[in-house]
Amino acid sequence: MRRGLRIATLALAALGLHAPATAGGPGIPWQMTLIGGQRMTLGDLRGRVVVINYWASWCVPCREEIPLLARYYRQHLSQGLVVIGISVDPGADGQGQATASIIPYPQATWVGGPDIAVSAVPMS
Template structure:
């Protein structure tokens, strides 16, 4: 069962209510994305891998929700960890993922965000603070609720 509160000791616990660690992610689609360039926008950061069964369960939900909120200024970022590039690209194609995704080469972002298991999703407010995180496959109701909180 996914745990969602800081007191659980779950993945990413040390990062809630703290500034999000800046990073520049090389994108599978080409170019780079720097988190600090998104300041002023709500951001959803999802750590995943192609071999992760719960990641596969939530992939369609993340894509569907991204499509609903992208025109409202919300940005989604996918961070692929511990994966072969060919497998990651196949996963993105399989699920029709259109939001920015890239590999965590060397595991730096995973370490910076305190990720010890996947999937894990972080919610970053307009000021760049991580205000929430969800460990495990996220469902649509919770994802939408957390995004609506970011937009308030």
């Protein structure tokens, strides 16, 4: 899996996405609810390469990045890659989330756990 992580980190760098700050380190103890109601924690994904992508519908660079990330996700899904999108759009439901039907990877509609400072979008 270390080799896969290095490949994913290099590929994400090539896409212009941010590499993980602590590759191979412990994950953030988050709980999430995905579209469709599935609940998950990052602990459920232990041993897999996980990319969390923050985006917003009003963000032009986000809209340019999403097709690149979607293609990468499709290419490496069979190898165990997990990508989870988190929108920073304020939503009508009060949850602060929005979704896009063109995104093939799971979208979190609720995230609970330690706050992460998102200083700009897109951020992965």
